[in-house]
Amino acid sequence: MHQPLCKYRPDGRTDARLSKCRNGNDNQTGQTKLVNGWCSAAYCGVRSGASGRNPHAIMSRSMAYQHKLAEKLTILNARGAGVLVRINHIKKVCTDTKLRPHFLTEKAMEPAIKHINKKFPNIDYRGNIHHLSAIQKQKSEMLNALTTYYHSFLDVMEFRDHVYELLNTIDACQCFFNITVNFGFTKGYLDLIVTYTSVILMLSRIDDRKALVGMYNCAHEMSNGTSDSAYPRLGQMFVDYEQPWKKLMEEFGPHTRSVTEALLSLQLVYPRRNLPVVQWRSAQLLSLLSNPATMLSPAHCDTIPCEYLPMEVMERWIIIGFLLCHSSLNSNQASQDLWKMGLCSGLYITLIRDEALNIHKVTEDIFVSLKGYNKRIADIKESREHVIANCGAMHRERRHYLRGALKELSKVLEDEPGLLGPKALFVFMALSFSRDEVLWLLRHSDNVPKTKSPEDFVDSQMAELLFYMQKLRALMSKYSRVVQRYHLQYLAQFDALALNDTMQNMNVCPEEESILMTSFVSTLSALTVKQVEAGEEFDFRALRLDWLRLQAYTSASKAPLPLKDYPDLAKIMNMTEFHTKMLDSMEELLHETSDLSTLCFYPRPFEKMFSHSCEDVVMQRYLIAFPLVCSHFSHCAHPMCPEETTANEKRSLRLCVAFLEEIARQTSTVVLEICAEQCNLNDQLLPKHCARTISTAKNKKLKKPVPKKGEVQKEKPGAESQRKDRAIVTTMDKLHLSLTELCTSLGHCDQFSVWAHTIIPAEFLIAQLETRFTKVILQMVSYNKATQEIARPSDLLAGIRAYTASLHTVSCYVNVDIARLTKNVLLQQTQPLDSQGEQTITTLYTNWYLEGLLRHASSALIVHCPTMHCFINQPIENAQSFRADEYSDILEMQALAELIGPYGLKFLSENLIWHITSQVTELKKLVVENMDILVQMRANFDKPEMMPNLQKRLPASESVLKRMTIIGVILSFRAMTQDMLADVMHKHCPYLMGPIECLRDLVSPETDLKVTLSVFELATAAGLSCNIDPSLVAALDRMRTDSSSVEEEYKLTCLLLVYIAVSLPTLALDPNSYYSRENGGHQNNIHCLATAVNQLLAAMLTVQQKNIEQHLKEFLLMASSTLLQLGQNVEAVESKNRDSIYLLLHMIVEESPFLSQDMLESCFPYALLRNAYREVYKTSIITMG
Structure with missing residues (x-):
C-alpha cells in the first residue's frame, strides 16, 4: 500500500517518510544535505510541556530524536557501499597495466613519482621544480585525468568524518544493541563498522594512492597557484593510515562497549546457525515433509530476520569487530567463545567482491604486537589447524545436505504453490544457507590451503545446488501474488491485532512512540485482499523506516520506553517488517538472500x-x-x-x-x-549391401560350408535391437x-x-x-x-x-x-560458399564434375551414353579410378539435383557455360585466321569441283570439331542435370511447374525477344528445356566487346557455321568415330556435336537477332554437300566410318527445334541414312538378357 508523503498528526507536525525524502544524489554534497537536513523528514526537538519528567530521560530521548540515528545509519551504509565500490575500482585499475593512468607508467614521470612518494604529503612544488618538470608539461591533462581519483579519495575522508560523528553520537546516547531485539538498528550499526573498516583497508591496498593525490595536487598548484584546500587533511589521513589496523584499533577504543555488546548479541544466533550437518539432519532442517501435520502452519519464530541473515555477514562482524575492539577477548569468556567460533569458520572473509582478508594471518600479525595476547595467538593457530583439517569436509557435507533439502523444497512448492505463503521463510532460509556455502567454496577454492584432502574444495555437483536456488527464486517470482495475498491477510488480521494488544499492555508509552505505533496499526488494519486482486503496488518502506526510528528512540539509554524491556514488541515488529517485505520488497529480499x-x-x-x-x-x-x-x-x-x-x-x-x-x-x-x-x-x-544376402539365399540349398576358424559371421541389420538382458546398457x-x-x-x-x-x-x-x-x-x-x-x-x-x-x-x-x-x-549448401566462407557441396561437386568427369570426357576417355542417359568409361587400359556411370546415371543426377537444388545447379551451369565461352573464344580465333578461305567456301559450297581444293587449304578442321565436341559434351551433361532438376521440381512443387510449362509453351517465334528470353530463363531455372538457352545467350552477349561491331560478330558466326559444316568429313578419318548401338552414340563423343551445333549456333544468332532457321538450313545444305562427297571417295580409310558420320547429320536435324526431316530429305537422300543405320546396326552384337 502506498504511504502518503506526510501524514498529519494531532499536534500539527508531520510524519515524513524516508522513501519520499531520498535525494538520490551520490556525491558528498547530496549526502550532507540529507544528513544535516533530516529535520524536515523526521521527528525532532523536545516536546513542550514535558514538565515532571526525568531530565536525563528527556536529554537522552531528545538526543535520539535530534540526531536521527536511524536515518544517518541508513544513508551512511548506502553511501559507504558506494565509496567501497569506488575505491575497489581504483585499486583494480591501478593494478591492471592496461587500465592504469598512463602517467604512472611513463618513464619521464618516474623522477616525479619517486620524489612525491618520498616527500608526501609535505611536497615543495616550487623548490623542487626540476623533479616535477614532467608534471609541468602535462599539468592540464593530468588535472583532468586524475580529478576522479582525487575526489574519490575525498569521498573516503568525508565518509570517515560522518562515521566518526555518528559513532560518537551513538556512544553519547549509550544505545543498547541486541540483534534479536532491535535487529535493524544493530545490523545497521555493525554493517557501518565493517563497511568503514573495509573502505580503509581497501584504501591501504592502493599502492599508488600517494602518487595519484600528490600528482593531482602538484598539477593543481601549477595551474591555480595554490594547493587544493582539502589536500592537507587528505594527505594527513593517508599518513595516519599507513598502518591501517593500528589506527583503526585506536579509533575504536572508545566504542568498545557498544561494539562488544552488539557482537555478543550474536551468541543467540550465530552458534545456532553454525551447527554441524548431523544436527541439521536430525532436526530435518528446511523439510516440509518431516512433520506433515504442521505443513499449513506459518513458519514462525521470535527472530525471523536472523534466520536468513547471511553467515558470511555475521562472520565479518565477529572477526573485524573483535579485531577493532579486542580488549574483551582477554576479559570476557563469551567474547572468546564467539571469536574462536568465527575463527573456525574458514580461512578468509570478504571485504568486497574478490578482495578477501586472511583472518588468521591478519589477526596473528596484529596480536603479536600486543602484550598479553599469547594465549589468543595460540587460539588462532589452533583455529587455523582446525579449519584446514575439518572445514572443507564440513562444508562439503553441508552442500550435500542442502542439495537434497532444496530439491525436496522446490518439488513440494512447485506441486503446491499455495504453501509459499506460510512457508516463505523456509525459502529465504534455504536460499541464504545455500548462498553462504557457494560463496564459502568460492573464496576458498581460489586460495586452496595445503591439506590432505584438497578434493573437499572441489564440488562437481555445484550445478544442482545452483539450479535449485534458481528454481526457488523463480517460484517466488512466479507466485508472488499468492505470497502477497497470504501475507496481506496475515498483516491485517494478525500482526495489526497483536501489535495493538501489545500497545495496550504497555505501562509507559510516550507520545512520540505512541503516534508511531498507532500509525503502524492503522496502516496494517487498512489492508484488504481487494488491493492484491486489483494489482495494486505496495510500498511499506516508510513503515519500515518508522520502525527503525522507533528502535533508535527506544534503544537510547534511559529511554522512557526501553525496547529491551518489551521484547514482545520487538518480536512482533520484526515479524511485521518481514511480512511487509513479502508485499513490496520480495525481489530485494531474494537479492539479499540469494544474490x-x-x-x-x-x-x-x-x-x-x-x-x-x-x-x-x-x-x-x-x-x-x-x-x-x-x-x-x-x-x-x-x-x-x-x-x-x-x-x-x-x-x-x-x-x-x-x-x-x-x-x-x-x-x-x-x-x-x-x-x-x-x-x-x-x-x-x-541396396548396395544386398549382394551378400542374395548370394546366401541363392546357395542355401547347398551344403553349408564350415566357417573358418576365427571368422565372425556378419550380423544382419536390426540385430542391434535384440536384447537378452535389460540391465545391459x-x-x-x-x-x-x-x-x-x-x-x-x-x-x-x-x-x-x-x-x-x-x-x-x-x-x-x-x-x-x-x-x-x-x-x-x-x-x-x-x-x-x-x-x-x-x-x-x-x-x-x-x-x-x-x-x-x-x-x-x-x-x-x-x-x-x-x-x-x-x-x-x-x-x-546450394550456394558456392556457406555463411562461414567455407566451400559447400555445390562447389565440391561442381569442381569434381568439371575436373574429374568432363575433363576425361573431353579426351574421349569417358563417353556420353544417350541410351542410358549417363557417361560411361571406355574399355581401355589405365582406366580412371572411378566408374563414370556411378556418378552420372539418372539416379545420381536426381540425387545431385536434390542435394544442390536449383541454386546449386545454376552455379554448376554458370561454370559449365564459362568453359563453353572459353572454347567459343578459341573458335572465333580460328575463324578469323581462316576467314578468306571460309568466305570462298561459303560462296562455292555447291561447286564440287572447287571444294576439294579449298578444303585442302583449310587447316585446323580437327581442332574446330574437337572444340565443338567439348562444347557438346558439356551441353549434354548440362541437359542431363536440367532433366533431373525438372523431375525433382515436379516431385516437390508440381503446382509451380504447371504454370511455368504453360508460360514456356505460350512462347512463339512472334513473341518479343526480351519476353522470350525472360520466360526461357524462368523455365531453365526450373529444369525445363527450351529452344534457346537463355544462359548461353547471356554469356555470349557478355563476350561482345565495345570494339567489335554487330556485322563483324554476325560474319564470324556465319563463317563458323561454314567451318563446322565443311569439317565434318574429316571425322571419318578418326577410327573412334564409329557409332555404338548399345550406347546410342559415337565412341569419341562426336554425337554431342548435334547438341553443340543446335544450342550454340541458336544462341549466337539470337544474340545477333538473326533468323535461326534460315541459317541452320544453310548449315544443313553445306554439311550435306560435303558429306555426300564422302560417298564418291572409295578410299578405305575415309569410307570406314562414313555411315556413322551420316547418322550425325540425322542427329543434328532430330535434336533441332528449327529443322525438320523434310528439310533434310531435300538436301540429303533418305536412302543413304537408311543404309547407314542398317550398316552400323549390322555390326553390333545383340544380346538378350
Whole structure:
C-alpha cells in the first residue's frame, strides 16, 4: 500500500517518510544535505510541556530524536557501499597495466613519482621544480585525468568524518544493541563498522594512492597557484593510515562497549546457525515433509530476520569487530567463545567482491604486537589447524545436505504453490544457507590451503545446488501474488491485532512512540485482499523506516520506553517488517538472500565449477544454472561507479555465452553421435549391401560350408535391437540418456536476461548444430582434390536424410525448430560458399564434375551414353579410378539435383557455360585466321569441283570439331542435370511447374525477344528445356566487346557455321568415330556435336537477332554437300566410318527445334541414312538378357 508523503498528526507536525525524502544524489554534497537536513523528514526537538519528567530521560530521548540515528545509519551504509565500490575500482585499475593512468607508467614521470612518494604529503612544488618538470608539461591533462581519483579519495575522508560523528553520537546516547531485539538498528550499526573498516583497508591496498593525490595536487598548484584546500587533511589521513589496523584499533577504543555488546548479541544466533550437518539432519532442517501435520502452519519464530541473515555477514562482524575492539577477548569468556567460533569458520572473509582478508594471518600479525595476547595467538593457530583439517569436509557435507533439502523444497512448492505463503521463510532460509556455502567454496577454492584432502574444495555437483536456488527464486517470482495475498491477510488480521494488544499492555508509552505505533496499526488494519486482486503496488518502506526510528528512540539509554524491556514488541515488529517485505520488497529480499553477483569477479573458479559439473553425467540436466546465475551479475553495478559497468557487462556476457556454448557443444556432440550411428544403420539397408544376402539365399540349398576358424559371421541389420538382458546398457542408451539430460537443461527456460541482453538458450544449440551439421556433410562428401575422389551423390543424399531424420528427434526433447535448422544448412549448401566462407557441396561437386568427369570426357576417355542417359568409361587400359556411370546415371543426377537444388545447379551451369565461352573464344580465333578461305567456301559450297581444293587449304578442321565436341559434351551433361532438376521440381512443387510449362509453351517465334528470353530463363531455372538457352545467350552477349561491331560478330558466326559444316568429313578419318548401338552414340563423343551445333549456333544468332532457321538450313545444305562427297571417295580409310558420320547429320536435324526431316530429305537422300543405320546396326552384337 502506498504511504502518503506526510501524514498529519494531532499536534500539527508531520510524519515524513524516508522513501519520499531520498535525494538520490551520490556525491558528498547530496549526502550532507540529507544528513544535516533530516529535520524536515523526521521527528525532532523536545516536546513542550514535558514538565515532571526525568531530565536525563528527556536529554537522552531528545538526543535520539535530534540526531536521527536511524536515518544517518541508513544513508551512511548506502553511501559507504558506494565509496567501497569506488575505491575497489581504483585499486583494480591501478593494478591492471592496461587500465592504469598512463602517467604512472611513463618513464619521464618516474623522477616525479619517486620524489612525491618520498616527500608526501609535505611536497615543495616550487623548490623542487626540476623533479616535477614532467608534471609541468602535462599539468592540464593530468588535472583532468586524475580529478576522479582525487575526489574519490575525498569521498573516503568525508565518509570517515560522518562515521566518526555518528559513532560518537551513538556512544553519547549509550544505545543498547541486541540483534534479536532491535535487529535493524544493530545490523545497521555493525554493517557501518565493517563497511568503514573495509573502505580503509581497501584504501591501504592502493599502492599508488600517494602518487595519484600528490600528482593531482602538484598539477593543481601549477595551474591555480595554490594547493587544493582539502589536500592537507587528505594527505594527513593517508599518513595516519599507513598502518591501517593500528589506527583503526585506536579509533575504536572508545566504542568498545557498544561494539562488544552488539557482537555478543550474536551468541543467540550465530552458534545456532553454525551447527554441524548431523544436527541439521536430525532436526530435518528446511523439510516440509518431516512433520506433515504442521505443513499449513506459518513458519514462525521470535527472530525471523536472523534466520536468513547471511553467515558470511555475521562472520565479518565477529572477526573485524573483535579485531577493532579486542580488549574483551582477554576479559570476557563469551567474547572468546564467539571469536574462536568465527575463527573456525574458514580461512578468509570478504571485504568486497574478490578482495578477501586472511583472518588468521591478519589477526596473528596484529596480536603479536600486543602484550598479553599469547594465549589468543595460540587460539588462532589452533583455529587455523582446525579449519584446514575439518572445514572443507564440513562444508562439503553441508552442500550435500542442502542439495537434497532444496530439491525436496522446490518439488513440494512447485506441486503446491499455495504453501509459499506460510512457508516463505523456509525459502529465504534455504536460499541464504545455500548462498553462504557457494560463496564459502568460492573464496576458498581460489586460495586452496595445503591439506590432505584438497578434493573437499572441489564440488562437481555445484550445478544442482545452483539450479535449485534458481528454481526457488523463480517460484517466488512466479507466485508472488499468492505470497502477497497470504501475507496481506496475515498483516491485517494478525500482526495489526497483536501489535495493538501489545500497545495496550504497555505501562509507559510516550507520545512520540505512541503516534508511531498507532500509525503502524492503522496502516496494517487498512489492508484488504481487494488491493492484491486489483494489482495494486505496495510500498511499506516508510513503515519500515518508522520502525527503525522507533528502535533508535527506544534503544537510547534511559529511554522512557526501553525496547529491551518489551521484547514482545520487538518480536512482533520484526515479524511485521518481514511480512511487509513479502508485499513490496520480495525481489530485494531474494537479492539479499540469494544474490550470486560475486561470482562475476571470480571468473576462473566459476568456470572450474562449471567444468567439474560437466564431467558428471548426473549434473548435466542442471548445467543451465550457470548461465542463469549470470543474470545476477547486473546487481553488482553501483551508481557511484558507472565506469566499471561496461567491463562487468562484457565479463558477464562472456561467461554466459561460454557456458551456453559449451552446453550446446556437448549436446550437439551427443546428437551427432546418435545421428552417425543411425546413418551407419541406415547404410546397412541400402541396396548396395544386398549382394551378400542374395548370394546366401541363392546357395542355401547347398551344403553349408564350415566357417573358418576365427571368422565372425556378419550380423544382419536390426540385430542391434535384440536384447537378452535389460540391465545391459549400450552406447546408444548412454547417448540417449545424456541427450535427455542436456536437452532438459537447455529447455529449462525459453529465455532470460543478462544485463539488458535477452538470452535464448535453444538458439545456441541451433547454432552449434548448424555449424557441426555443415561440417558433417562436408566430411561425408569425402572430396580429395589430389586423387579426385568424392562420394556418390546418392550415398551422400542417403546419409543426409538419415541425419535429418535423427535430428528431428531432438525436437522431442527441447523446443527447437529442426526443420528451420536443416533448411538453413541445406540451403547454404546450394550456394558456392556457406555463411562461414567455407566451400559447400555445390562447389565440391561442381569442381569434381568439371575436373574429374568432363575433363576425361573431353579426351574421349569417358563417353556420353544417350541410351542410358549417363557417361560411361571406355574399355581401355589405365582406366580412371572411378566408374563414370556411378556418378552420372539418372539416379545420381536426381540425387545431385536434390542435394544442390536449383541454386546449386545454376552455379554448376554458370561454370559449365564459362568453359563453353572459353572454347567459343578459341573458335572465333580460328575463324578469323581462316576467314578468306571460309568466305570462298561459303560462296562455292555447291561447286564440287572447287571444294576439294579449298578444303585442302583449310587447316585446323580437327581442332574446330574437337572444340565443338567439348562444347557438346558439356551441353549434354548440362541437359542431363536440367532433366533431373525438372523431375525433382515436379516431385516437390508440381503446382509451380504447371504454370511455368504453360508460360514456356505460350512462347512463339512472334513473341518479343526480351519476353522470350525472360520466360526461357524462368523455365531453365526450373529444369525445363527450351529452344534457346537463355544462359548461353547471356554469356555470349557478355563476350561482345565495345570494339567489335554487330556485322563483324554476325560474319564470324556465319563463317563458323561454314567451318563446322565443311569439317565434318574429316571425322571419318578418326577410327573412334564409329557409332555404338548399345550406347546410342559415337565412341569419341562426336554425337554431342548435334547438341553443340543446335544450342550454340541458336544462341549466337539470337544474340545477333538473326533468323535461326534460315541459317541452320544453310548449315544443313553445306554439311550435306560435303558429306555426300564422302560417298564418291572409295578410299578405305575415309569410307570406314562414313555411315556413322551420316547418322550425325540425322542427329543434328532430330535434336533441332528449327529443322525438320523434310528439310533434310531435300538436301540429303533418305536412302543413304537408311543404309547407314542398317550398316552400323549390322555390326553390333545383340544380346538378350
